[in-house]
Each structure stands twice: as C-alpha cells, then as structure tokens.
Amino acid sequence: MSAEITHLPHTEADTAHVKRIWKAFWILLVLTIIELALGLTIYYIDLGADPNETMVLMIKGTICILTLAKAFYIISIFMHLGDEVRSMILSIGIPATLFIWFIVAFIADGASFRHLRNTDAGSRKYIEQKQQFHHPIAEPAEKSDKKLD
C-alpha cells in the first residue's frame, strides 16, 4: 500500500513541482481571459447591423479549442494524470474517445431534426427569416421605459 503513495523528500523536486502547479494555473487563467475576450468580441460583432456569421462561428470554434486546452491542463497537471503509468492513462483516455462519436452523432441528429421540421420532412423549401434578438444597445428612452415596469 504505502509503496504506491509518492512522497517527495527532495526540496528541489518540491520547488519544481510547485512551480509547475502555478505555471498551469497561469496558463488556465490566460486561456480563460482569451476566451472571455473572444466572447466579448462575439457580443460586439452581434451588435452590428449585419453580423458576419462565419466570423462568429470561427470565433466560437476557437473558443472550443481553447476549452479543450484548458481541460488538458486540468487533467494532466492538476489531476496528475500525466504522471501516471501509461496503461492507466489509456484505460481512462480510450473510453473518453467515445465522446467524439457521442458529440458528432447527437449534434448531427439535432441538425437533421431542424432541417426536417423546417422543410416539412423535405417536401418544401425553407426560407430563413432573420429574427431580432435584442434592442440595439444605445437607446436610452427605451431603457428608462424598461426600468419603470
């Protein structure tokens, strides 16, 4: 039992370890700040009269990739999975790859459902209607109206 529990007797290894933890923390913090900046960019793009949807989609994709990077740092440094035996990493990593199928299948299913509904199962063409989701922000008269209710 005790052989499996790691003690860190050396002070050098100790400082290196603490350094690594804080480094992971700063990486996570910076990645989160970049994500927030990108999130706010989407907000400002959406404020415009004719938001560029491809641009928004690309930013969202970038945010997803950054999230995966954050997940990697949490799992490998904070949870110490990176320090475990390779076969143990695989016993956790291989089942986790099911998520790839899981996400692709269900998102595709949702998208297909939407298409079928919009076209009455393919029997008619779908004409997309642009819908407005929020007031243009700079409208003080409207804002004071809202506060009254």
Added chain:
Amino acid sequence: METAVANTRTRTSIWSGGRSPFNVSYGKLMMWYFLVSDSFTFGAFLISYGSIRFSLNNWVDHNYVFNKFPFTEANLPLAFVSLMTFILIFSSVTMVLAVHQGHKMNQAGVEKWLFLTILGGLAFLGCQAWEWTHLITHQHEVLVDGVIQHWGTTVSHNPWGPEVMYDGHLVATPGPVAFGGYFFGITGFHGFHVFTGVVINSVMFIKTKRGDFAKRGHYEMVEKAGLYWHFVDLVWVFVFLCFYLI
C-alpha cells in the same frame, strides 16, 4: 522446460499480481473510474442540450441573459460568470497545493490550503445562488398572444425569444422553454457537485485537523478528494463554454 520458462516470465509480469499494475492504490483508481462515469453523465446532459439547440431555429442570446452583476444595473455581459470561473480556477490551484503539502506530510500546509479551497467552493456557491435568484426573480416584458406579460427566467418560462414590434417599440416573445430546464438542470447538477465537493473537503479538513492522516502516515484521502474537486472544475470549464460563451 519451455513451459517452466514461460511460467516464470508470466509470474514476473506486472499483471501477475502482488502489486498494482497501474502503480496507484485501489481507491484512487476507482475514483478515476467514477469520474469517467460522471463525465459521461455530464456529457449526456450537455450533448442533449447541444442537440436541442441544433434542432431549433433560435435559442437565446446569452450575452443578454447573463449581463448583470450584483449591486449594479449596468450592462456587463460575461462579467459575473468570469468572476465565478476565476474563483473555481483559484480554488482548484489551492486544492492541488493542499495535495502537494500532503505528499510532504505537512499538516499545517494541508489545513491552510484546504481551508482556502473550501472558501473558494462556498464563494462559488454563493455566486450561483445570486445568479439563479436574479434570473428567476428579475422580470422581463414578453408579448404573449398579443398581451404584454412579465416573466422571470424559469424552467417553464423563457422571456428571451426573438423581438417583435409592438405599440411602437420592440418587445421580446417567449423563447424555447428548454432553455430554463437545461440551464437550471445542468448548472444545478454542477452546483450540487460543488456542494458535495465542499462537504467532502470539509470532512478532509476536519480529519486533517484531528491528525488522522498524520497517524495513518499518508494523505491519500486528500488526494482523492482533490481528484473530485478538480473534476468539478473541469466540468465547469465545459458548462462555461456551452452556456456562456457559445
């Protein structure tokens, strides 16, 4: 002769017993497998949410639903949730430092960092309580069947649908009901994990204070609690992505 050689070889393989092939204790390995299964539970919730979002022509604009901060009426999209995220990342780093002090058998260090982790967890729960209260109680104008009503955001009401012209100004219409269910369901399930994490960490804190782990000779229990706590942070990364960023 050949069989004898083969037998010796099998006996010395890491899978032939006598030691942990993964070089971890049973408890820690099972914690990992529990977390894998729990990640599929969360995954199922989040993917179901994604599936529904993809099946609808419009959803809500999160930058308008989550744009408030306590004590101010200003329009601050993403601000409050960033605070929650920073709190959770910080409590994650204090937890890993507590585990590290445990490796060094430093009881005072474990106590200090565990205490900060518990505080972080409680701060996060407080933030979530405020956010939920705000969403449920803060009412918005909605045009329902030609009549103006005032709705909070709940599991049955979504006042964040597309806007239409009414009486000379733009008014929201009801949005997809699924939004409230998914939002409160998933953040609630995550918040419940945070809550149990705080409880587990508090038990660890008390046991450390009583010197139980010092007597036992190792702080592996703190390590297992740490795995759970980091998992809670890991899930938040994805909840944050799905509800507040994209």
